[in-house]
Amino acid sequence: MKDGGLLKPVANAFDALATPGWVIARFVSGLSGRSDELPVTIAAHGIAWAGWVGSFGLLTRLRSARPESKAFRPSGTGHGTGAERDVTGDIDTGRRRVLIDSVAAAVGVAGTGSWLAGTLREPWRLRLTAYEAAMPGLAAELDGLRLVQLSDLHLGPNVPSWLVEEAIARALACRPDIVLLTGDYVHAGRRYLREAASLLAAFPEAGLPTVGVLGNHDWYGDAPAMSRLLSSAGVVMLDNRRTFVDPSTRRLVSTVPGSNASGPSPLCLAGVGDFLEDYSSYEDALHDVPARIPRLVLSHNPDASQTDELLAAGTAGATRYADLIVSGHTHGGQISLPFIGPPIVPSQYGRKYAWGAAEGPCCPVLTSCGVGMTILPVRLGTVPEIVLITLRTGPDRVASVRGAVVTGPTFPRTTRP
Numbered sequence: 001m002k003d004g005g006l007l008k009p010v011a012n013a014f015d016a017l018a019t020p021g022w023v024i025a026r027f028v029s030g031l032s033g034r035s036d037e038l039p040v041t042i043a044a045h046g047i048a049w050a051g052w053v054g055s056f057g058l059l060t061r062l063r064s065a066r067p068e069s070k071a072f073r074p075s076g077t078g079h080g081t082g083a084e085r086d087v088t089g090d091i092d093t094g095r096r097r098v099l100i101d102s103v104a105a106a107v108g109v110a111g112t113g114s115w116l117a118g119t120l121r122e123p124w125r126l127r128l129t130a131y132e133a134a135m136p137g138l139a140a141e142l143d144g145l146r147l148v149q150l151s152d153l154h155l156g157p158n159v160p161s162w163l164v165e166e167a168i169a170r171a172l173a174c175r176p177d178i179v180l181l182t183g184d185y186v187h188a189g190r191r192y193l194r195e196a197a198s199l200l201a202a203f204p205e206a207g208l209p210t211v212g213v214l215g216n217h218d219w220y221g222d223a224p225a226m227s228r229l230l231s232s233a234g235v236v237m238l239d240n241r242r243t244f245v246d247p248s249t250r251r252l253v254s255t256v257p258g259s260n261a262s263g264p265s266p267l268c269l270a271g272v273g274d275f276l277e278d279y280s281s282y283e284d285a286l287h288d289v290p291a292r293i294p295r296l297v298l299s300h301n302p303d304a305s306q307t308d309e310l311l312a313a314g315t316a317g318a319t320r321y322a323d324l325i326v327s328g329h330t331h332g333g334q335i336s337l338p339f340i341g342p343p344i345v346p347s348q349y350g351r352k353y354a355w356g357a358a359e360g361p362c363c364p365v366l367t368s369c370g371v372g373m374t375i376l377p378v379r380l381g382t383v384p385e386i387v388l389i390t391l392r393t394g395p396d397r398v399a400s401v402r403g404a405v406v407t408g409p410t411f412p413r414t415t416r417p
């Protein structure tokens with residue numbers, strides 16, 4: 001965690017406890033998501049804390065109203081059969097009470113530990129996940145191309161700019177050739193659009209070709225403005241569009257390369273619009289791309305890997321749209337419980353695309369669990385992530401992805417030379 005950056009985690013810890021109040025305040029006000037508008041914040045916290053204090057008082061009264069165990073009283077009984085039955089019953093009551101208190105204490109300790117870890121520790125532990133993706137038809141000149149992906153920053157009330165800056169610094173430290181941005185740059189509203197764009201401008205300013213698509217939360221803010229600001233910052237926005245990586249220079253070129261099959265193929269970087277709030281058209285993005293060119297597609301939502309349009313095009317050959325899809329959106333469920341996994345994943349396909357590499361019906365899908373948080377200011381079992389994809393020339397018809405190598409939060413932080 002950044003020095004002096006403790007204020008936001010502590011604020012988030014209290015905000016997480018106010019979740020019941022947020023649910024009620026949202027229902028009453030009709031607002032979606034957590035708003036940083038002061039009246040709604042005050043109402044949410046007021047409702048929640050009144051509920052917590054009331055519940056604590058009620059539990060305390062119920063506990064004190066329970067009869068004390070006679071087994072610990074100096075009653076002087078113990079002679080005769082009736083007294084023996086009483087003492088035995090008192091001992092059972094005492095044991096039951098100790099058992100209930102022990103279970104309550106264990107649940108309390110586990111809950112408190114999870115709350116502290118999920119708010120003060122895990123949301124701020126950036127990790128690096130590395131993949132090798134073999135793509136058929138990738139030119140030898142592009143073998144070893146390093147792509148770094150950042151997703152779901154959710155800059156806003158619960159995600160401070162210093163976490164985004166830290167993620168960008170560490171992404172730069174990976175020494176990528178190209179940067180992939182897969183949406184949800186802001187959480188909601190227009191307040192953070194300009195700040196998000198100026199932070200992400202660090203990639204183009206470092207001389208790195210940078211491409212991106214919008215996510216559903218950018219639409220909850222102002223998608224056209226977000227797109228415009230990122231474009232002004234030097235990010236090539238690819239919502240239902242495509243560009244190419246020149247094999248000789250490893251720079252972006254926008255024009256469709258010639259059909260000369262003897263020369264090395266460029267790599268097509270395409271994107272589709274958000275699956276929930278926009279439209280996702282592979283045809284718009286890729287209709288004029290020659291079949292020999294390998295194509296990597298950015299889609300904020302991994303569910304766009306199973307659209308009718310994509311399925312109809314087929315898995316391989318001249319009609320295919322994608323060789324590899326790179327996504328975000330799911331946050332890995334954001335809370336993943338031991339032995340259970342993530343109880344909630346925002347996908348039509350359950351946990352299939354929750355996090356990591358999955359075999360989609362047409363091609364592999366890589367899903368990042370992102371950097372920021374949504375709905376709850378909590379991450380548990382799904383720490384924020386930077387993804388590094390190294391492309392390899394694949395001999396097969398269909399692209400393949402090798403298992404993720406996950407490193408801890410101490411991966412190199414050297415600056416780009």
Ligand SMILES: [Fe+2]
Pocket residue numbers: 152154184215217329330331370374
């Ligand atoms: Fe997101």
